[in-house]
């Protein structure tokens with residue numbers, strides 16, 4: 001066992017003020033509040049306005065986490081931002097967040113694993129602490145997906161919302177903190193969920209804009225089936241790596257994409273529904289922010305106690321999937 005373990009020393013979130021309800025969407029596309037509630041579980045979502053970018057959401061969540069952890073921004077050794085909607089292709093959103101926090105010098109980089117970004121980020125961030133290289137890492141999951149949504153496409157525009165969640169990771173006693181991770185990907189599924197243009201394969205041009213290639217494209221049915229199967233596989237993988245049984249998990253914090261995905265996977269896992277944290281009715285799918293937003297709800301509920309085992313499970317474009325098990329310190 002490593003000498004150092006990485007645990008959550010503080011947490012913070014931030015969501016934009018503007019609420020977009022299902023009723024609002026009824027006025028924009030051919031949909032209904034009932035269809036959205038029944039097929040996804042979502043009731044409303046937060047969306048960015050004006051010139052608010054991912055780094056703004058990330059920086060606010062970070063400030064809240066820093067305050068909660070009782071540290072100073074100068075104490076941070078590394079800023080790691082998991083996002084697939086960076087402010088721009090480069091520089092990294094992590095560098096922009098660093099500047100917004102008024103610090104310099106510490107390491108900063110982005111990590112892209114779509115909606116699995118927070119789980120990948122937790123795993124990567126913990127390595128720096130476990131090896132002893134760093135003491136304090138700020139991990140942020142932040143996305144502004146509504147910036148890349150075609151508001152005329154009812155298949156996708158009802159699903160996403162914007163937000164950010166941050167954790168301060170510090171050294172904790174061995175045996176606590178992140179005790180197991182499972183990460184996986186299958187690039188053969190890359191076409192199922194993507195933004196085709198704006199990268200080096202298809203740089204922005206009049207044609208890409210005309211053909212709406214800067215918007216999210218998704219094969220909803222295929223992603224749904226993948227998600228149900230993989231949420232289960234990721235959970236089992238992390239449990240096996242920890243040598244634990246599903247009964248030992250006190251709280252499951254899944255990626256908040258669709259209540260039917262969560263319910264099906266939970267039934268397959270045989271986990272008590274009371275242990276599952278769900279808040280997608282308020283935020284929709286906020287991509288990398290969804291797990292920390294749900295985790296923060298659990299944190300604020302005051303139910304968490306030392307020794308509780310939490311499981312975070314993510315899945316998303318790539319395709320990517322993964323899970324973390326954290327023993328609460």
Ligand SMILES: CC(C)(COP(=O)(O)OP(=O)(O)OC[C@H]1O[C@@H](n2cnc3c(N)ncnc32)[C@H](O)[C@@H]1OP(=O)(O)O)[C@@H](O)C(=O)NCCC(=O)NCCS
Nearest residue numbers: 031032035039115154155158220221223224257258315316
């Ligand atoms: C997108 C999703 C909610 C669609 O639900 P679904 O039950 O699979 O619905 P289908 O795609 O089979 O569509 C059923 C019907 O509803 C229609 N429909 C699709 N979106 C609609 C909407 N917003 N309002 C009303 N009807 C809609 C379809 O056109 C289809 O109509 P048809 O039968 O006349 O062709 C679901 O596939 C899903 O959640 N997929 C995973 C998405 C996801 O999580 N992505 C992010 C992963 S990180």
